[in-house]
Amino acid sequence: MARAYLSALVPIEAGREEALRKTLADLGGGDESPFRRLAGTHMARLYVLDHYGSSLLGPTYHRALQPALLVLTAVVDGPPAAWVEALRQEAGPAAESVWSHCSGFPGLGDGDDPAFGRWLLAHEVAPSFSVIPHPDTTVERIRRGLDVRARLGDFAARWQGAAPAAVRSAYRQVFNP
């Protein structure tokens, strides 16, 4: 399955920046994150970009952005359009509360209304740099791999120093019952 790196930068309506910041702060992370409901999400992040700088030019190089931008960055399995549609369907109230602060927000619409997806993806920019630990596999395979690693690590720690025959027997019981 193709991996997609999605970055969408949407202008925030004048005077709505602080309200949007509060909305983002109240969204919650981890299990409370609206992105948690979307299968195939490697990572997703929302933030307000209100200035730009340059590490090359030093910490004092700092310019304000007007209007400020709401940035969505996500790494997802499958095409971005499908993921954005899942966002609309599965996390509609959260999406509405966030993007309604932005200029030109068309609303989420009903049924299969494609307006939101088209509007958001019209603000997409191609990322030039991405950091993701497992770029070549899906979320589902990563979860399975992590589970195997945790079980192997736990097994190795518990059976460290035991006689080979005992380790072999225990391994069969744990991994090939």
Next chain:
Amino acid sequence: MIGARLDQADIQGNILRGYRFPFARHQLVHLPGAGAGRRWLATLVDSVMTAEDWPAGTRPVVAHNVAVTATGLAALGVPAAYVDACDPAFLAGMAKRAGRLGDEGTSAPDHWDPGLGTGAGHVLVSTYATAKEELDGALTRLGRGMEDHGIAVVHDQPAHSLPDQIEHFGFSDGRGQPSIAGAARGPAQAGYVDWFRRRRPFPPGEFLLGRRDLNGARTPGPPGPLGENSTYLVYRKLGQDVAAFRRFVGEQAARCGMDEALVKAKIVGRWPDGTPLVLSPLRPEPAVAGDPVGINDFGYGGDPDGFRCPLGAHIRRTNPRDALGYGTSLSARHRMIRRGMPYGPPLSGNGNGDGGGDDGADRGLLFLCFVADIERQFEFVQTQWCNDGNAFGLGRDPDVLVGARHGSAKMVVHDPERPRFLWPLPPLVTTRGGEYLLVPSLRGLRALAAGRVGG
């Protein structure tokens, strides 16, 4: 200007450079009301030690510093709208952030020492002294002032240095400190590595409000005098079970076929004298430990597999330097100025094969750190790097010393021949309480005392 001299007369002492006084007492007090609180604060302001240099031969014998909790700002009559402009974690307080910090079980706030995390503590007065007698004298004078103004102490914590500047587990502490542009560079301070691979001191905004940080932005804070040259203080009392630590080291050394001293060094990432394992993996190196620059002048780029210093060693987690790739750019925004100090008597014995007896005494570390952003700096390090191992490719494995425990927690000691596993990890450190505080600038303190903040 990044390189401009800082206004040291406006910055409280012990932030830019540690006092290294051997005795301290931290008193968290409750104010009876805004008027009395401000009048009492006004009597304190002129005795607060600043960050100004001490001319040769004029080292003071006593120093006071003052910090305020979010409830303390309200108790001093600062309007709520102004208080709300402070750091969200500061506003919530450490107790309300316990879930994310992993302070659960015996570390949960309902087990904390009385007076910590309750909201009743308003102002923390920290008194440092060169000698016990000087400390006692200063506390007597301080106590009289509190009594005169109806101030009640809700938490009273002595602290003191141990011989050779070690903490209770036996390790030299506070060796890796950030250097700050505009401040004199002290021992064992080091900066970050920029895109041109130059070592640079950190911009002050990483630690002081209202100053430019590494992103070039001014560190946000409340408007007015509290918003510049102030900083946030994380005050965290950590109980250390030294007997359990010694038992654990002894058991794991036997189980893994390793020397006890090496097991301890692998857990910490330094030998007890401070020599970094990555510079000397087999034995302490006095020439390195005695070099105030060299002891903090290293990276992990040459040790990607952790064969010298394990990927999950305490100092490699709490300051990964270049271990995460891209120079130090992924770790530089999570630095802290640490000013911790032990409390309680040392446990007798040296812990090397002399049994695991406990004397039942209360001992541990008062972890104090100064940051400009509590969540990005302290909480990030605690939650992402100490409580979890994912950033280092270690799954959910926590830091052996201060990481929150879960069922299958272990530590991997990497080795080219075969890894060793330290397992199971017993609880060694318990959170006994804590507070997030604002350390106002001197101008901020005077404004607070005069009732001129946010009005």
